[in-house]
Amino acid sequence: MTKFDLHTHNQMCGHAIGTIEDYVKAGIDKGLKLIGISDHAPYFHHQEDHPQPGITMAKSEFTQYINEVLRLKEKYANQIEVLLGIESDFFPQYSGVYKQFLDEQPFDYLIGSVHFVDDISIFRKGRWDGLTNEEKVKTKERYYHLIEQSARSNMFDIFGHIDAMKGFYPEFSHIQVDAIDKTLQAIGEHEKVIEINTSGKTKDCGGWYPADGILERALFYNVGVTFGSDAHDPDRVGDEFEEVQQHLKEIGFNELHYFKNRKKYSVSI
Template sequence: MKFDLHTHHTRCGHAEGSIEDYIVAGINAGLDVIGISDHSPYFGSEDDHPNPGITMARSWLPSYVDEVLTLKKKYEGRIEVLLGMESDYFPEHAEAYRTAYELYPFDYLIGSVHFSGGKSIFNRNRWEGLSDVVQAEQKREYYELIRQSALCGMFQILGHIDAMKGYYPAFSDISASESIDLTLQAIAGSQSAIEINTSGKTKTVGGWYPSEAILERALHYGVKVSFGSDSHVPARVGDDWEEVRSTLRAIGFKEWFFYRQKQPVSVPL
């Protein structure tokens, strides 16, 4: 069974194509299951749309859910469409996000840390002039946020857990193995999964998230794995799915998971 749980569309302001475009692309890619998971609104503000070009507006969320559910019925029998969302994780706003999500029948939520230390993890300039000590502190802070996101109980999937390397490949070489292990242990205990996210190939780092070294540690701790292309254009739906499956099997994984009604569905590798 072939699935992709991480796709975006025009509502977030930095992706191309409609939801239906991604569903059709999924059918053409031979998917059995596609998850629609656009960027959540920002619930840390009362403003309707404080971050245009990054997230959808708060007022667009009901229409997003309605459109996904309508398309789920339209394509029934051809492909299973799941209602998801990629959610930011801000500890200080976690309850506001949780309250907003309780109103809707999500199949799964992807919890992604996009901001750490007040800056985007993709900020190309955040590393300039930093000592090795400060770089290690920033990496530990990033993984602490991911650890907290696992423990909060809101998410079925943890998104791109080493994406901070996207525009700074040296991130992987910064010493913080204890923080990564503590985070993986928390994820394993939470019963959520980490995604193998193939969008890193579109960034400077040129590879998947997370690294094979982290996946080997994840297997050691019993962490579940899932798959998401993180497509921002329909042509990337299902990108590298077979290659990821082969890599996971070589590492030693036996299964991976998608989520329906927030329950894990095991798919043999």
């Protein structure tokens, strides 16, 4: 089995530790064949260079980020295949701006992630306090509508942690909505993939993103899957890859996907 990890961060985003090279070396140490570097894309829609330090890299660091990953790709070519990725937020009203910046670079893949609903971070503790059941349903529907829109935009190859809103609010998983099915259907129709992201274990919800119920429905809608640790520390690179692989097999998946030059490849599990 080709062991890989397509979702890793580094100190450029301001909330991870370690250099890009530290993550590449960790990948080698963990026996990975491929490692994807996918730090948080700048907020291209802001006029300021670095409107929110500690969340993303600055716009002025974008070229430096790409050049460093390409340098490491060459430096470690005989030990591990380094893939150039990025994790980008999806703001529908600014998608054209992001597309312009992202499409002109030699990315192997793009991860599209929704981190804000109603302009509030999905991870903000207390955002659910005082909401009625109806308001909670509508919030969850808006979350999945944004992910569905990101799928239909055809901007991304992978959709990141598609139930991460449960991170600090585990009850999120029990809010019943039909929007998840529409979202998965859109991802399947566009032949894109979702990631099994093992960083949920670092949040209140524990476990992985997404929940088994979503994975089972993803299989029904022919949605492909990939693996990402979402490591913000080199020690977490490749974290629980084998366990994820085994669990996916039990659910009924028989392959994992990765991307090179925006082209999808599959490996049997």
